[in-house]
Amino acid sequence: MQIFKLIALLLNYPSDEDLAALTEAVRDEGAGSTRTLVARLDDEGRLGDEEVAAVAHFIDHLLATDPTQLRADYVQTFDMTPEHSLHLTHHIFGEEKTRGPALIDLGEIYRSYGLAHDPKELPDFLPLILEFVSGLEAEEGRVFLADMGKVLGVLATHLEQAGSPYASLIRIVEAHGSLARLAA
Numbered sequence: 001m002q003i004f005k006l007i008a009l010l011l012n013y014p015s016d017e018d019l020a021a022l023t024e025a026v027r028d029e030g031a032g033s034t035r036t037l038v039a040r041l042d043d044e045g046r047l048g049d050e051e052v053a054a055v056a057h058f059i060d061h062l063l064a065t066d067p068t069q070l071r072a073d074y075v076q077t078f079d080m081t082p083e084h085s086l087h088l089t090h091h092i093f094g095e096e097k098t099r100g101p102a103l104i105d106l107g108e109i110y111r112s113y114g115l116a117h118d119p120k121e122l123p124d125f126l127p128l129i130l131e132f133v134s135g136l137e138a139e140e141g142r143v144f145l146a147d148m149g150k151v152l153g154v155l156a157t158h159l160e161q162a163g164s165p166y167a168s169l170i171r172i173v174e175a176h177g178s179l180a181r182l183a184a
Contacts, residue, residue: 037056037059115131
């Protein structure tokens with residue numbers, strides 16, 4: 001599920017390296033490149049046409065915006081606004097000590113699948129979760145995301161209310177977890 005790896009990259013802090021890689025990938029696709037790139041990375045055809053268009057639109061936004069402004073927007077959106085936090089357990093537990101066991105459990109799930117993540121990053125960071133999901137079988141990934149569906153919905157709503165372009169990406173992730181819930 002390469003598409004979740006792409007969304008993880010898009011939800012990370014916009015580093016020069018990531019922006020350069022995106023620019024090169026879009027350029028390598030040629031005409032109609034952004035949408036073609038997204039469709040190609042959706043190797044299992046999980047996204048609908050509107051979702052492919054939304055991800056492509058977001059990439060175009062990233063590549064058309066001054067990197068300094070992108071980074072300022074990212075920090076303002078995710079680091080300065082607690083209700084936009086990409087650390088999903090924060091939306092459930094806040095900073096209470098009951099959050100710790102949930103983080104430990106999530107880290108143990110990663111280790112049981114052989115994923116070694118940067119110990120400086122909390123395991124509930126959404127881009128890290130999406131990296132993990134990208135390595136799972138499709139159905140398993142959807143079920144994993146379904147467990148986070150309610151939090152993703154709240155996060156997407158907060159981002160929509162703020163007019164953030166990141167909201168569309170969160171809605172896509174939420175929708176793919178919700179599909180698993182509907183199928184169960």
